[in-house]
Amino acid sequence: MxxxxxxxxxxxxxxxxxxxxxxxxxxxxxxxxxGAIIYRAHEVLESxxxxxxxxxxxxxxxxxxxxxxxxxxxFTPLREALSAFVDKTQETVTGRVRLKLYKGNIINAGxxxxxSLYDLSLASFGESDYDQHDAEGFxxxxxxxxxxxxxxxxxxxxxxx
Numbered sequence: 755m756x757x758x759x760x761x762x763x764x765x766x767x768x769x770x771x772x773x774x775x776x777x778x779x780x781x782x783x784x785x786x787x788x789g790a791i792i793y794r795a796h797e798v799l800e801s802x803x804x805x806x807x808x809x810x811x812x813x814x815x816x817x818x819x820x821x822x823x824x825x826x827x828x829f830t831p832l833r834e835a836l837s838a839f840v841d842k843t844q845e846t847v848t849g850r851v852r853l854k855l856y857k858g859n860i861i862n863a864g865x866x867x868x869x870s871l872y873d874l875s876l877a878s879f880g881e882s883d884y885d886q887h888d889a890e891g892f893x894x895x896x897x898x899x900x901x902x903x904x905x906x907x908x909x910x911x912x913x914x915x
Contacts, residue, residue, distance in 0.1 A: 760787025763855035775825050794860040795851040802870040803847045812843055 760766050766787035772780050800809060819836045827833060849867025853860055 756788030756791045757786075760791050760855060761785075763787075764858040765855055765860055766790030767858070791853065791855070791860060794862075795853060796847070798851045798853075798862050798865045799847050799849050799867060802865055802872050803849070803867050804843060805871060808843055812840070815839065 766785060766789060768782075768784045768786075770782055770784075772782055774780055800812075804812070815836055819833070819840070822828070822830065822833045822836070846869035847867075848869060849865065851862070851866075852864035854863045855861075
């Protein structure tokens with residue numbers, strides 16, 4: 755059903771130049787509307803269910819995982835280890851996603867999960883349960899190495915005159 759709906763809306767078409775394992779380049783044109791829709795829905799769910807550091811590392815490792823599969827190295831300890839990482843990160847990635855399809859685009863139109871890490875009462879820039887003064891201390895600590903370097907550079911310039 756997703757292939758049919760996605761195909762009618764022009765989503766899921768990829769025309770890419772690939773780097774083969776042996777070094778040559780090849781062109782591939784792939785059409786997977788259903789897969790593209792499911793993949794996007796999963797990305798949207800991950801955006802509210804995974805923390806920043808996990809999402810970052812998963813993004814980095816996904817390229818290696820794809821390379822392993824593409825190169826036919828499925829039955830390797832590295833692929834098994836990466837699969838264990840993926841399995842662990844996906845334990846709370848569940849919920850509902852609403853997407854809109856329009857002229858080849860897949861647009862997020864809503865997401866809900868019992869495991870959402872988003873909390874409006876904490877994430878608001880307006881009135882919230884979050885004490886905005888906490889940010890001052892964090893910013894001061896986070897930027898301390900930059901401030902120290904700037905002071906060191908200023909002292910060095912003064913000495914060089």
